Amino acid sequence: MTNNQSVLPLNWSEASLGELGTWSGGGTPSKANKSFWTHGTIPWVSPKDMKFGRVRGAADSVTEDAIDQSSAKLIPSNSILMVTRSGILAHTFPVAVTECAVAVNQDLKTLTTFDEINPDFLTWYLRAQNYRILKDCAKHGTTVASIDTDRLKKVSVPVAPLNEQRRIVEKIETLFARLDQGEAALREVQALLARYRQSVLKAAVTGELTADWRAENAHRLEHGRDLLERILQTRRENWQGRGTYKEPDTPDTTDLPELPEGWVWTSLDALLTHLTSGSRGWKKYYGRGEGVFIMAQNVRPMRFDLSEKFRVDPPADSPDAIRSETRKDDILITIVGANTGDVCRFPSDERRHYVCQSVALLRPAERTLSRFLEMFLASKGAGRDQLEKFIYGAGRPHLSFEQLRSVAIPLPPLEEQAEMMTRVNEKLSEIQQVEDARQTELTRSAALQQSILKDAFAGRLVPQDPDDDPAAELLVRIRAAREAAPTKPSRRKTRA
Known part of the structure; x- marks a missing residue:
C-alpha cells in the first residue's frame, strides 16, 4: 500500500x-x-x-x-x-x-x-x-x-x-493537547446538560415547574381526585387483563412527599388497561417479514430508537401477536438485562411492532397520560428512583409486573399536564440546541486532528x-x- x-x-x-x-x-x-x-x-x-x-x-x-x-x-x-x-x-x-x-x-x-x-x-x-x-x-x-x-x-x-521526525511529533502533541482540552470541556458541557435535563424533568413531575401557572389557574382546574375517578371508570370498561376485573391497589404514600394542591397519589396499576410483555415462543418467526420485534436496545430513556431493527413475522391473528402489539402512546419499559428500568413512549401509529419478552408494554387508560407517565418514570428523584429500588438480580437485572403495578404516581390535572409538557419541551429544545452546538465542535475538532496529521506527513506542519x-x-x-x-x-x- x-x-x-x-x-x-x-x-x-x-x-x-x-x-x-x-x-x-x-x-x-x-x-x-x-x-x-x-x-x-x-x-x-x-x-x-x-x-x-x-x-x-x-x-x-x-x-x-x-x-x-x-x-x-x-x-x-x-x-x-x-x-x-x-x-x-x-x-x-x-x-x-x-x-x-x-x-x-x-x-x-x-x-x-x-x-x-x-x-x-x-x-x-x-x-x-x-x-x-x-x-x-x-x-x-x-x-x-x-x-x-x-x-x-x-x-x-x-x-x-530524524530531527524533523522529533519536531513533527512535538508539534502534533502540542496541538492535540490543546484539542484534547477543548474536547474535555465539551464533555463537561455534556455532563452539565444531562444534569440540567434531569433537573427540568424533576421540577416538572414534582409541580415546581408549573407552580406559578397552577396558582393562577387553580379555580378552573379539575382536581386530580376527580380525574382519577374518571380514569378508573375507563379502566373498568376497557379491562384487558386475565380473569375478572380487579380493583387496583392503593399505593403506600407513607414516605412520599406532599403533593401540590389539586394533585393526588395513585398507583401505576390504576392508570393502565393493559400490561404485558412479549412471547417466548416466536423463534420460528425471527428474522423475516415486515414486523418489528422491539428489543431492549430500542428502548432508550424517553426515546424510542429504531436504528436497529429485528424483524419478526408472527401470524397477525395469534393471541400473542394481538396482546404484544404496540399502539401509539403505549409506555415501554425494559424489564430484563443491563438497561432494566429504561422507559420510553411508543411514538407512532405504525402497526406490527411487537414487544419482546425483555420489554413490558403498558397501555394507559387515557392516552393523554402517556407523556406525563413517560417523563415521571424516567425522572431521577421521581419514578426512576422507585424502579431502581425494585430492580433485583445482580447478574441479570429484572423488574416484575407486580413491581411495576405498585409504582406510586402523582396525578396532576390534565390541563396542568398539558402546560407542563409545553414548558418541558421548550427547555428540552434549548438543551438540544446546546447539544447540537457541542456536537458541531466535536466534529470540528476531529476534522482538525485529521488536518494536522495530513499536514504533518506532507511536510507542512513544521519547517x-x-x-x-x-x-x-x-x-x-x-x-x-x-x-x-x-x-x-x-x-x-x-x-x-
Missing part, C-alpha cells in the same frame, strides 16, 4: 513499514501454571489495554519465568504495539507506544523501531492511515476481524529526517532544515542494521 504522496518533502524518503524495525508476535504463558501470573512485574498487554495512545501498564502481569518458558517475548519500551486480531478492528486500528517493557498476547504484533526512526512519529502516521489500513490490510474469511500482517508490513511510510541528515541516509543505515538485527527483541528497558 502506498501513501499516495506523489512528491515527498525535501530530504524525505519512503520505506515499507516492515523494514523500519524488528517485528514480533505475542504469546500466552500457560494459565495452568499459576506462578506465571502471580506477583508478576511485566505487563501482559491484550487489546483491552490499548484504549489510549501510550501503554503504561496492563490489566494482567506475568513473571520473568513466564517469558523464559513460553512463546511470549519481552518487548522493550518505546516499541509500537498494534492490534491485529479483535472485534474492535471492525471500527478502528489500535496502535500505541509502550512506555515500559511488556509482553503481549497473540492478538497483537509489535515493532521495535531502529534508532533512526522515532516510534511516536511512526505511530502518529499509522493513526493517520487508520481507515486505509483497515480497508487494505483486512484479513478476509476469518470469524474475528483481523489484520494481515504481511500486507501491513508492506504499507508505505514517508520517512522524514524543513536543509542541515538535517537526509532520510535516504537513514534508510541506508537501517537496512544495514536489519541485516545485523537479532530475531528476538532485546531485554533493554529504555530507549533514547
Whole structure:
C-alpha cells in the first residue's frame, strides 16, 4: 500500500513499514501454571489495554519465568504495539507506544523501531492511515476481524529526517493537547446538560415547574381526585387483563412527599388497561417479514430508537401477536438485562411492532397520560428512583409486573399536564440546541486532528532544515542494521 504522496518533502524518503524495525508476535504463558501470573512485574498487554495512545501498564502481569518458558517475548519500551486480531478492528486500528517493557498476547504484533526512526512519529502516521489500513490490510474469511500482517508490513511510510521526525511529533502533541482540552470541556458541557435535563424533568413531575401557572389557574382546574375517578371508570370498561376485573391497589404514600394542591397519589396499576410483555415462543418467526420485534436496545430513556431493527413475522391473528402489539402512546419499559428500568413512549401509529419478552408494554387508560407517565418514570428523584429500588438480580437485572403495578404516581390535572409538557419541551429544545452546538465542535475538532496529521506527513506542519541528515541516509543505515538485527527483541528497558 502506498501513501499516495506523489512528491515527498525535501530530504524525505519512503520505506515499507516492515523494514523500519524488528517485528514480533505475542504469546500466552500457560494459565495452568499459576506462578506465571502471580506477583508478576511485566505487563501482559491484550487489546483491552490499548484504549489510549501510550501503554503504561496492563490489566494482567506475568513473571520473568513466564517469558523464559513460553512463546511470549519481552518487548522493550518505546516499541509500537498494534492490534491485529479483535472485534474492535471492525471500527478502528489500535496502535500505541509502550512506555515500559511488556509482553503481549497473540492478538497483537509489535515493532521495535531502529534508532533512526522515532516510534511516536511512526505511530502518529499509522493513526493517520487508520481507515486505509483497515480497508487494505483486512484479513478476509476469518470469524474475528483481523489484520494481515504481511500486507501491513508492506504499507508505505514517508520517512522524514530524524530531527524533523522529533519536531513533527512535538508539534502534533502540542496541538492535540490543546484539542484534547477543548474536547474535555465539551464533555463537561455534556455532563452539565444531562444534569440540567434531569433537573427540568424533576421540577416538572414534582409541580415546581408549573407552580406559578397552577396558582393562577387553580379555580378552573379539575382536581386530580376527580380525574382519577374518571380514569378508573375507563379502566373498568376497557379491562384487558386475565380473569375478572380487579380493583387496583392503593399505593403506600407513607414516605412520599406532599403533593401540590389539586394533585393526588395513585398507583401505576390504576392508570393502565393493559400490561404485558412479549412471547417466548416466536423463534420460528425471527428474522423475516415486515414486523418489528422491539428489543431492549430500542428502548432508550424517553426515546424510542429504531436504528436497529429485528424483524419478526408472527401470524397477525395469534393471541400473542394481538396482546404484544404496540399502539401509539403505549409506555415501554425494559424489564430484563443491563438497561432494566429504561422507559420510553411508543411514538407512532405504525402497526406490527411487537414487544419482546425483555420489554413490558403498558397501555394507559387515557392516552393523554402517556407523556406525563413517560417523563415521571424516567425522572431521577421521581419514578426512576422507585424502579431502581425494585430492580433485583445482580447478574441479570429484572423488574416484575407486580413491581411495576405498585409504582406510586402523582396525578396532576390534565390541563396542568398539558402546560407542563409545553414548558418541558421548550427547555428540552434549548438543551438540544446546546447539544447540537457541542456536537458541531466535536466534529470540528476531529476534522482538525485529521488536518494536522495530513499536514504533518506532507511536510507542512513544521519547517524543513536543509542541515538535517537526509532520510535516504537513514534508510541506508537501517537496512544495514536489519541485516545485523537479532530475531528476538532485546531485554533493554529504555530507549533514547
